[in-house]
Amino acid sequence: MKNNPLIRRPWLRIRWWLVAVVIVSLYVWSFTGIEFSGIRENAGTVTVAILQGMISPDWDYVYLADGEDLLRGMIDTLAIALLGTFISAFLCIPFAFWASTNMNRWKWSSGIGKFILSFIRTFPEIVMAIMFIKAVGPGAYAGILALGLHSIGMLGKLYAEAIEKIDRGPAEALLACGANRLQVMWYAVIPQVLPEFMSYTLYRFEINVRSATILGIIGAGGIGTPLIFALDSRNWSRVGIILLGIIITVSVVDMISNYVRRKIV
Amino acid sequence: MSPISVTPPSTNKGRGGNERTSSMVKPSHTKSIMTAAFIIVLLWLSAERTDATVTQLVTGAPEMGKLLVEMFPPDWSYVTTIWAPMMETVQMAVLGTTIGAMLAVPIALLASGNVTRSKWLYIPARLLLNLIRTIPDLLFAAIFVAIFGLGAVAGVAALILFSFGLISKLLYESIEAIDPGPLEAMTAVGANKLQWIRFGVIPQVTAQFISYLLYTFEVNVRAAGVLGLVGAGGIGLLLTRVLDQLRYDRACMIILLTLVIVLVIDYISYRIQEKLL
Amino acid sequence: MIEFRRVSKLYSNGTVGLQEVDFTIHSGEFVVIVGLSGAGKSTLLRSINRLHEITAGEIIVDGKSMTLARGEELRHMRRGIGMIFQSFNLVKRSSVIRNVLSGRVGYHSTIRTLLGLFPKEDVQLALNALARVNIQEKAYIRADQLSGGQQQRVSIARALAQEAKIILADEPVASLDPLTTRQVMDDLRRINLELGITMVVNLHDIDLARQYATRIIGLRAGEIVFDGPVGEATEERFTHIYGRSLREEAASIGGEAL
Incomplete structure (x- = not known):
């Protein structure tokens, strides 16, 4: 485009063709790789059954005297998300400072911090939960630890970005007042990033509530366990009420969290 | 929550009986203390409810350590077995992302207030999007396995819905933020609604759309790796199997390969975005 | 009292920040440092409380070497020096x-x-x-x-x-309008007179410098080219030293950031 804009250069067109060929072959490869023949013939009826289950859900399941009900399941789920988020909100702080370029003297140092964070992110929470089950046994606690560890990856990255955006001035002023490193941190850095930290933590809490609903699938507590039982036993009306419970809970959590986040920043 | 907090601090009234010069009064910390106490109580109740204790973690840590030790060295030869399922995982992500993205475009246009204009259309569309986004991908996968049976098709279906929710949300937010100038210009030249969208809206959001597409693809490759835990195809099926067989060296190999693939895809996607923006 | 003993600063990219700077500021003085942008005013000021390190020479504040101070000693010396930023x-x-x-x-x-x-x-x-x-x-x-x-x-x-017994002010009014500029400069003068706090102020505005300073130090390319009481800092002398009027410079860098 730097030369004569009126003349279309041929190599540009060739490049477009190359891109097109790559994309088309990617899709051919993908479509041929997936086995489509194994679909159950009763898929339609099952879908209808699930939808009907959601329209006429098993209301009795909301509260049962013996405690194995939707209400308790959702409370567990929220508790897992809350504790997991809380743990990661603190554990990620040192990583965040490590990964932010303006808090390190050397570029490679923050690079290592960033790599560790992205490494943690790649480890899915569900795999972590499987490993924690080996350590602390099945149950909600394994789920909490898994969420707590996994969330460090994302929260650490977001925190680091908040730290990188800060104004260096106040830190310089504090240094000039004779403050030591910790005092500079506490008086000049933390006040600048705290609202962001809180907002990101809430955002992560929203995500963790969603994640906590599935941890039960592998036995790490929460509503996932009864859901997978209901699916296995084809109890569609119970599947329906559990799905409704998840949708409502997550929506309410999102609304509250959004409201608070808007007030913070 | 109290109306006081909404008003700007400069109009702070002297609270608590002390009526000196208005803003000289030290603001009370009651609200922050209450909030902190509320959060602590919530955390404490949560810990009670879930029996989470530090002792348990300390006693369990050696078990976990043993497991980590068993993971190394990874079973390198296992790569030949897991290569095909790994590729299937990527294929699932490609299809799920693409189909989800295609479905997302119309609903995103529908959900944008500046394109649709009618509240009766965009509010229900947004509601639908919010509802879909409440369900995590693995949950979709569990449901689709019940519907379609075990296999990658259930996984692809789950990824389609998940990508659909994610991309349409991101996309409609970008569409709402576009420059209204070109839209006015299109109206002025007498374009119909489709032409208006084609020449006024689409050119302004194409770059963002592609970047969301790539981002969703990255997320989906990660997600597809675990869909197998509920039987929805991909590498996760093998992961459950080797974990059941207590072959942690093989589990480690699976995790490492996933990591490598994810990093490669992240890198490619990063380069593409660099070219585009 | 602030003593500069043959202080030099060479940046790692080879730029000269300060060159063989040698002067003494006594307690209670209101010193204004002037010079074109890039002359080393900010470097000079920041080397006093060691926000910038010098590469040669020594700076002594109230009889103690700032340059050799380490750790807590440095922090205690810094605590006695206030700083005001643009x-x-x-x-x-x-x-x-x-x-x-x-x-x-x-x-x-x-x-x-x-x-x-x-x-x-x-x-x-x-x-x-x-x-x-x-x-x-x-x-x-x-x-x-x-x-x-x-x-x-x-x-x-x-x-x-x-x-603090000393206040360093690095372009304290560069981002302010003329009216607030007066108020802030008046505050600094009042503090200097009433509390006897030594003021070292960087300004690019020579008129403002003449109005408030008791002594003016002129910098050019890291070297001191003028040092004397306000009375000697005439327009002609500065035009001669810098080859142009500092007024024009002031107008051109009015709102420039640090």
């Missing part, structure tokens, strides 16, 4: 009083300051400092609610709360 350098999301109190951190243990437990006298000191610059009523307001001039006065109060 961009105020307040924590905008913190309250005014907290910003002023942050000037006291050098006096207390880390634990105590991290818990925010300042003694009552410190709070009173901070309020008095704010009163001295006429913004006591803004004490519990967030700093970002204030105008630029008010924010700069908060940072002056911070230096006062520090009980």
Whole structure:
């Protein structure tokens, strides 16, 4: 485009063709790789059954005297998300400072911090939960630890970005007042990033509530366990009420969290 | 929550009986203390409810350590077995992302207030999007396995819905933020609604759309790796199997390969975005 | 008293910051450092409290070597030197009083300051400092609610709360309008006269310098090219030294950032 804009250069067109060929072959490869023949013939009826289950859900399941009900399941789920988020909100702080370029003297140092964070992110929470089950046994606690560890990856990255955006001035002023490193941190850095930290933590809490609903699938507590039982036993009306419970809970959590986040920043 | 907090601090009234010069009064910390106490109580109740204790973690840590030790060295030869399922995982992500993205475009246009204009259309569309986004991908996968049976098709279906929710949300937010100038210009030249969208809206959001597409693809490759835990195809099926067989060296190999693939895809996607923006 | 003994600063990219600078500032002086942008004014000021390191020579503050001070000793020396910045350098999301109190951190243990437990006298000191610059009523307001001039006065109060004997001001009025410029400069002069605090101020505006300084130091390419009382700092002399009027320079870099 730097030369004569009126003349279309041929190599540009060739490049477009190359891109097109790559994309088309990617899709051919993908479509041929997936086995489509194994679909159950009763898929339609099952879908209808699930939808009907959601329209006429098993209301009795909301509260049962013996405690194995939707209400308790959702409370567990929220508790897992809350504790997991809380743990990661603190554990990620040192990583965040490590990964932010303006808090390190050397570029490679923050690079290592960033790599560790992205490494943690790649480890899915569900795999972590499987490993924690080996350590602390099945149950909600394994789920909490898994969420707590996994969330460090994302929260650490977001925190680091908040730290990188800060104004260096106040830190310089504090240094000039004779403050030591910790005092500079506490008086000049933390006040600048705290609202962001809180907002990101809430955002992560929203995500963790969603994640906590599935941890039960592998036995790490929460509503996932009864859901997978209901699916296995084809109890569609119970599947329906559990799905409704998840949708409502997550929506309410999102609304509250959004409201608070808007007030913070 | 109290109306006081909404008003700007400069109009702070002297609270608590002390009526000196208005803003000289030290603001009370009651609200922050209450909030902190509320959060602590919530955390404490949560810990009670879930029996989470530090002792348990300390006693369990050696078990976990043993497991980590068993993971190394990874079973390198296992790569030949897991290569095909790994590729299937990527294929699932490609299809799920693409189909989800295609479905997302119309609903995103529908959900944008500046394109649709009618509240009766965009509010229900947004509601639908919010509802879909409440369900995590693995949950979709569990449901689709019940519907379609075990296999990658259930996984692809789950990824389609998940990508659909994610991309349409991101996309409609970008569409709402576009420059209204070109839209006015299109109206002025007498374009119909489709032409208006084609020449006024689409050119302004194409770059963002592609970047969301790539981002969703990255997320989906990660997600597809675990869909197998509920039987929805991909590498996760093998992961459950080797974990059941207590072959942690093989589990480690699976995790490492996933990591490598994810990093490669992240890198490619990063380069593409660099070219585009 | 601030003594510069053959102080030089060479940046790692080869640029000369200061070259063989040698002078003494006595207690109670109001010294204004002038020069074109890039002449080394900011480097000179920041080398006094070691926000910038020098590469040769020595700086002595009140008989003690700033250059050789390490760790706690350095922090204690810094605590006696207040600093005011062009961009105020307040924590905008913190309250005014907290910003002023942050000037006291050098006096207390880390634990105590991290818990925010300042003694009552410190709070009173901070309020008095704010009163001295006429913004006591803004004490519990967030700093970002204030105008630029008010924010700069908060940072002056911070230096006062520090009980500094020396105040360094790096282009304190460069981001302010003419009216607030006067107010801030008047505040600095009042503090200098009433409390006897030594002022070292960087200004690019030669008129302003003549108005407030008792002594003017002119810098060019890291070297001192003028050092004398205001009376000698005539327009002709400066035009001669710099080859052009400093007034034009002032107009051209008016709103420039640090």
